[in-house]
Amino acid sequence: MTSISHIISILLVIIFLSYTNSYTILGGIEPSTTDEKDDDSVISQTLRHFENVPNKHQVQLHIQTHEASGRVSMAGTLWDGSPLLADFISNPECPLFKYQSPSSCSIVELGSGIGLASLAAAFLGCKVIATDGSLSSIRLLNENFQKYSSECIYQPQATFLEWGNDMKVDSLINDQLLGRLPDIVMASDVVYAHSARQELSQTIRRLCPRHHVNGRVVIAHRWRANPDDEELFFKSFKDDFDIEEVSLDYFPPDTYYRTKSVSSIEYSLALHLSSLVSLL
Secondary structure, three states, X not given: OOOHHHHHOOEEEEEEEOOOOOEEEOOXXXXXXXXXXXXXXXXXXXXXXXXXXXXXXXXXXXXXXXXXXXXXXXXXXXXXXXXXXXXXXXXOOOHHHOOOOHHHXXXXXXXXXXXXHHHHHXXXXXXXXXXEOOHHHHHHHHHHHHHOHHHOOOOOXXXXXXXXXXXXXXXXXXXXOOOOOOOEEEEEOOOOOHHHHHHHHHHHHHHOOOOOOOOEEEEXXXXXXXXXXXXXXXXXXXXXXXXXXXXXXXXXXXXXXXXXXXXXXXXXXXXXXXXXXOOO
């Protein structure tokens, strides 16, 4: 990387689109196992694509800044990638819904945190299962989803899921998706924790394997202290995908995201479109 400013200031969305199988890569939270409750508060978040719908335009979400133990709550706060993912998925021009309407779409979110992106997808009419490896996050997800249950055709479901547990993933597919693979797998800020990347990749591929016709994955990612290391996660998919640039028009117009999605070494803009080279 050319400078510290580049390391600190990049947000990346990578969309993997195959001929019959699509992957989109945009972040998460290394799973936590605590179920303690402490230091709750509420934040307000604007969803610009629902500006004409009062109850959906600005949502109030419960967060947890610290666990009862005193440590910072990783899963209970709003990370940079989550508003970006929520904005992207609710964009009327979002390519994820190019061939399928949201109302017929099933989504599994990994590392859901407080559930902003899942809630945005549910507002569109998607059937959403929000998963996390933190019990305190599951509590927050249930609180936030219950608050907006009347605004969703299908209320999002919060499910505990630790990455790399194939039996739990299969159980989710069989029991909550009635044996069908999700149409979209999404996540935000899930890549920074090196220790969880192999399990994350395993779970992504379990939910969206090569034979999954029209399956897609979208991940929102912000480059952090070691972007070269983080980039290895995305490169692990390159045997199957080629990456091309996608318009920055998908990003919110505010200065915050625009300044954090300018050039990096390999990705000059924050959105990229990829096509699967071979299904063999």
